[in-house]
Amino acid sequence: MTADAGNNAVTVRRKVEIPVLGGRYLATFITFDNLPDGKEHFALALGDWQRDKPLVRMHSECVTGDVFLSARCDCGPQLEEAIVRISAEGGVILYLRQEGRGIGLINKLDAYAKQDEGLNTYEANRALGFEDDQRDFGVAALMLKALGLDHIRLLTNNPRKIEQLESHGIHVDERVGTRVYRNDHNERYLAAKKEEGRHALGGDDDCCPFHSKY
Structure with missing residues (x-):
């Protein structure tokens, strides 16, 4: 499968099955060639x-949250929720190497x-x-096109992701909200995402403890 990326086409490089979350779920990890930003983005195909x-789900890498379950953000629980x-339901997680909303870990x-x-x-x-x-989600659109996916339902609270995907030719037929993982350490972070980032964070009924029940 290919997708246009200037002079080079984005292609699927490799598919490898890996059991995740302690072996409870089986994911097909998919890598790509010719991604225009040169980063090692990959996909997890599930169900x-x-x-x-x-x-x-477009999930931006968060070493502190995804690996160490940092309570300063909600990334780790959101990734686990997405896998489950x-x-x-059947779908794909695009794991994007865009740490810190694109500024890198350091x-x-x-x-x-x-x-x-x-500061917030x-x-x-x-x-x-x-x-x-x-972050530039154009690369995510190229990955989806290489997988043959141009009509999707997007698991997100972030309207910017929908806007960018649709500007690159991906039809988002439905936004599916993620749960809100609020704790004593990330209250200000979540408030800023809602007030400045326009994230559609639900009320208390949509909230979960920091570590997901999954």
């Missing part, structure tokens, strides 16, 4: 992923230090000379 309008829900930790001085997550990025969100 009947080639179904009509599969459920898709998409396994049941700069993200610098931003955390700014947050400890009182967006103000901290600006103080370091970055934009609020430097």
Whole structure:
């Protein structure tokens, strides 16, 4: 499968089955050639992923949250939720190497230090000379096209992801909200995402403890 990426076509490089979440779910890890930004983005195909309008999650890498279950964000629980829900419904997780909304791990930790001085997550990025969100989801659209997926349901609370995908020719037929993983350490972070990032965070009925029940 291919997708246009300038002079080179984005193609599927390899598919490898890996049991995840302690072996409870089976994912097909899919890598790509010719991604225009040169990063090692990959996909996890789960369940009947080639179904009509599969459920898709674009998950940006978060070493602190995904690996170490940091309570300063909601990334780890959201990734686990995505694996479980998409396994049941059929779809794909695009794991995008865009740490810290595109500024990288080292700069993200610098931003955390700014947050400890009182700035919110967006103000901290600006103080370091970055934009609020430097991610470009055009590469995700190319990955989806290489997989033959151009009509999807998107698992997200972030309207910016929908806007970018649709501007690159992916039809988002439905937005499916993720749960809200609120704790004592990420209240200000979630509030900033709702107020400045326009994230559609639900009320208390949609909230879960920090570590997902899954």
